[in-house]
Amino acid sequence: MSFTSFHFGLFVIISFIANNYCRGKTTYGLVAFLINLAFFSSFFDTLLGAVPIVIFLITAYFLVVLSFYIKKPFVLFISLFAVMMIFSYLKKYTFVSWSPELPFVYTVIGMSYILFRVIHLIVDVYEGSIKDKIGFIDFINYCCFFLVLVSGPIVRYQDFSLQYLSKESSLLLSREDVVGAFSRILTGYIKIVGLSALFIFLFSTFNQEYWQLKVGTGGKVVAVWFGYASVTYFFHLYFNFTGYMDVVIGLGILFGYRLPENFNKPLLASSFLEFWTRWHITLSEWFRTYFFNPLVKWLNGVVKDSNKHVVSIGILGYFATFLVIGYWHTPSICLAILLGVGAAVNKIFQGFSKQIFGKKRMKRLNGNDFFNYICRGLTISYLAISIAFLWMDYREIYFKYSFVWIAVSFFMIWAVVGAVSAMAMVIYDKLARFANRFHLVIENQSLSCMATNAWLVSKLFIILYASLITINPTPAFIYMGF
Amino acid sequence: MSVIRKEIQVKLQEIFVDLFDDDGIVISNDTTAKDIDEWDSLMHITLMVTVEREFGIKFRAEEIGQLKCVGELIDLIVERKG
DSSP: OOTTSHHHHHHHHHHHHHHHHOOSHHHHHHHHHHHHHHHHHTTOSSSGGGHHHHHHHHHHHHHHHHHHHOOOHHHHHHHHHHHHHHHHHHTTOGGGTTSOOOSSOOOOTTHHHHHHHHHHHHHHHHHTSOOSOOOHHHHHHHHTOTTTTTTOOOOOHHHHHHHHHGGGSOOOOOHHHHHHHHHHHHHHHIIIIIIIHHHHHHHHHHHHHHHHOOTTOOHHHHHHHHHHHHHHHHHHHHHHHHHHHHHHHHHHHHTTOOOOOOOSOGGGOOSHHHHHHHSSHHHHHHHIIIIIHHHHHHHHHHSTTGGGGHHHHHHHHHHHHHHHHHHHHOSOHHHHHHHHHHHHHHHHHHHHHHHHHOHHHHHHHHTOHHHHHHHHHHHHHHHHHHGGGGTSOHHHHHHHSOHHHHHHHHHHHHHHHHHHHHHHHHHHHHHHHHHHHHHHHHHOTTSOHHHHHHHHHHHHHHHHHHHHHOOSOOOOOGGGGO | OOHHHHHHHHHHHHHHHHHHTOTTOOOOTTOOGGGSTTOOHHHHHHHHHHHHHHHTOOOOHHHHHHOOSHHHHHHHHHHHHO
16 A cells, blocks of 8 residues: 555544544554554455465564573574574575575565564563563564554664553644644655655656667766766655655654654765764664674674774674665665675774874864865765665676776766765755744744644645646655565 | 762773773763764774673663663663672
């Protein structure tokens, strides 16, 4: 069920009434279960197609329960290994391609995010961070909560259960909550129907031009079309993902859930590593807690005098973490390597620059506007080129052009797009400052009810107008595919 | 502040100065990652590993991720030391 479909609107209204008028833990749990089940089942064409993911969920629940009773490291290891292998098999990762495929078509909707939640549960239950027993209905309601099923944000069970259990009493929403939620939802739809649709249209045009280029076309021409395509795709992804998150978080408020923010102005990031603390935040936090931290801890244990090798351990840790994040996004190894290398080079640069310039000079440099805009431009440019491997097959380039050409053009495009992005950032900052002032005035609580309503209605009109002039169908949620 | 908390803070102060290689760092209960420039994900986990070693304790994955300030770290050390 798409978030932009009529069915979804109807589904939200019915589930909102059911959600907000059913009280008492058992009743609420069952109603929430039915709502989640209805949303979940809308993605399956046949009953058989749902069997693999249902078996995955039942196995995962069994392993979570097992972690309550058996606190042995090897049981933890086997449990984590089992859920990851089933996940990889069902998602058809290349490293398990030797195994026979299931003889029927099945759907794996939201499975990546279910896996993240399951690993979090198994580890936290094993370590004693989650002490209360988890019933099957509560487990399903957590793992398959319809608002965050397909792409997060990844809510911690401890935070979710507090809000979920609070539904025993009546849900009280203030006027500000409701207005804020609607405003957020409408902003989300403006991003999806307007901006994301605009950028996917531009991208399709540039991408078409790019692929029509023949072998032997001048490097500059290829670079220009590739540059246009990669940047427009990046902004399509940005508006698509942030737009859907706005809708999810806004609806969350109406359903009585304060979901964590997944973005914090990623375009302000002045380094690769900072970008990932601002983009898809809950995914980064998950990887930091359950992959990066245990890996660095382990490396500290095996490396002699580890305190003298903090940076080296960090470089290895960041490289491995971003390699996995990249591989999770797409089986294309290019994205994984580019993300891994980006993180490692960022850390190496931090270490070197501190040694060469000294801490104080680096601090002054980081505070310099010009330096900052260049860094921001290069960060966005690097990421735009990296994620090009989400829409481009690396073999195409490899056969079309020589390795040296690819390497040279990579740095050329990076530098040019980086410089243009840096200039664009200056305009972006000015616009953002203006928009923020405008937003503050509009959202000001002292404004009359009429002004607030006018603001909401104007947002609605922007959505309607954008829907009317959009040639392409409304862009689907990109992260749904992961 | 109890004597135990004071002792822990003194020891943490030494760890911070040593790890961040900065004599100017003065920690308090309210000190957060925002107050120390180099306190990123890597330094956070390295700090936790060093604290675990120095105090002979173990932290859970979730605790490491959820720590907000030095005061919470001291609370956790006090709790773990029993």
